[in-house]
Amino acid sequence: VQAQDKPIEYTIRFQNTGTFLAERVLILDTLSEDLQWASMQFIASSHACQWYITNGVLHVIHNDIMLPDSTSDEANSHGFVKFSMLPANDLQDGAEVVNIAHIVFDFNTPIITPPAIFRVDVLAGMDERVTSSVAVFPNPAKDLLHVGAPMSTRGVITYAVDDILGKRLLQGTLDNAAQIAV
Numbered sequence: 001v002q003a004q005d006k007p008i009e010y011t012i013r014f015q016n017t018g019t020f021l022a023e024r025v026l027i028l029d030t031l032s033e034d035l036q037w038a039s040m041q042f043i044a045s046s047h048a049c050q051w052y053i054t055n056g057v058l059h060v061i062h063n064d065i066m067l068p069d070s071t072s073d074e075a076n077s078h079g080f081v082k083f084s085m086l087p088a089n090d091l092q093d094g095a096e097v098v099n100i101a102h103i104v105f106d107f108n109t110p111i112i113t114p115p116a117i118f119r120v121d122v123l124a125g126m127d128e129r130v131t132s133s134v135a136v137f138p139n140p141a142k143d144l145l146h147v148g149a150p151m152s153t154r155g156v157i158t159y160a161v162d163d164i165l166g167k168r169l170l171q172g173t174l175d176n177a178a179q180i181a182v
Contacts, residue, residue, distance in 0.1 A: 006086075007039065007041065007084035007085055007086050008035070008084060008085055008086070008087055008097065008118050009043070009082065009083075009084040010029075010082065010083055010084065010085075010099060010116060011080055011081070011082045012027055012029070012060075012080060012081050012082075012101045012103070012113065013078065013079070013080045014027070014078070014079050014080065014103045014105075014111070015070060015077050015078045015079070016067045016068065016069050016070060016077045016105060017069070017070045017077070018069050018105060018108070019069055019071065020069055021066055021067060021068050021069055021072075022065060022066075022067040022069075022105040022106055023063075023064065023065065023066060023106055024061070024062060024063055024064070024065060024105075024106055025047075025061075025062040025065050025067060025079065025103065025104070025105055026059070026060070026061055026062070026103070026104040027058070027059070027060040027061075027081060027101055027102070027103050027104075028057055028058070028059060028101065028102045028104070028110070029057065029058040029060075029099065029100075029101040029102070030056060030057050030058075030100070031053070031056050031057065031058055031085070031099075032097045032098060032099060033056070033088070034087060034088045034091060034095065034097045035085040035086070035087060035088065035097060036085060036086040036087070036088060036089075037053055037056065037085065039084075039085050039086040040053060040058070040083060040084075040085050041083060041084045041085070042081075042082075042083050043082040043083055043084060044080075044081070044082045045060070045062075045079075045080065045081045045082070046078070046079040046080045046081075047062050047065050047067070047079055048062070048065075049061055049062045049063075049081065050063070051081075051083075058083070060081050062079070065079070067079060067105075087118070087120075091120045092120065093120055093121065094119070094120060094121075095119070095120045096117050096118065096119050096120075097117070097118040097119075097120075098115050098116070098117050098118075099115065099116045099117075099118075100112060100113055100114075100115050100116075101113045142182075143181065143182065144179045144180070144181060144182065145161070145179065145180040145182050158171075158172075158173050161180065161182060169182075170182065
């Protein structure tokens with residue numbers, strides 16, 4: 001599974017620490033451009049809500065939530081929303097996707113969440129394995145990278161070789177089994 005095929009899951013938790021029940025809770029989350037907004041999957045919410053994304057901002061609206069304050073009913077003063085999105089396809093090793101949400105109880109000043117940070121950590125090298133019936137070895141390679149495919153799957157193979165930092169070093173195509181000078 002490629003990193004960009006695995007969604008990043010977010011949970012935004014909130015609590016009414018005011019002195020009266022909250023009738024409405026609004027969550028505004030300005031989404032990073034390093035996320036694929038169209039991949040948004042709403043997973044769960046503690047209370048009924050509506051959500052939409054406009055101009056890169058996720059809006060989650062809990063109308064008539066009637067969330068009790070923590071002084072009168074601590075156990076029921078909590079809520080959450082959970083969603084996921086795919087990261088952008090072009091993130092490099094070490095890139096960070098930062099997420100900060102603003103939570104508005106009724107018409108009060110927004111509460112700003114601490115940042116949630118997703119950091120890309122690409123493992124060095126590559127597993128010695130067969131992927132889509134193509135064998136690639138050795139790992140690590142010092143001079144030649146051997147690429148082979150069974151007779152039944154032979155054809156043109158498109159390849160790319162990146163360094164540990166994600167910088168593209170080589171790319172091209174091979175006919176059937178071959179070697180790549182690295």
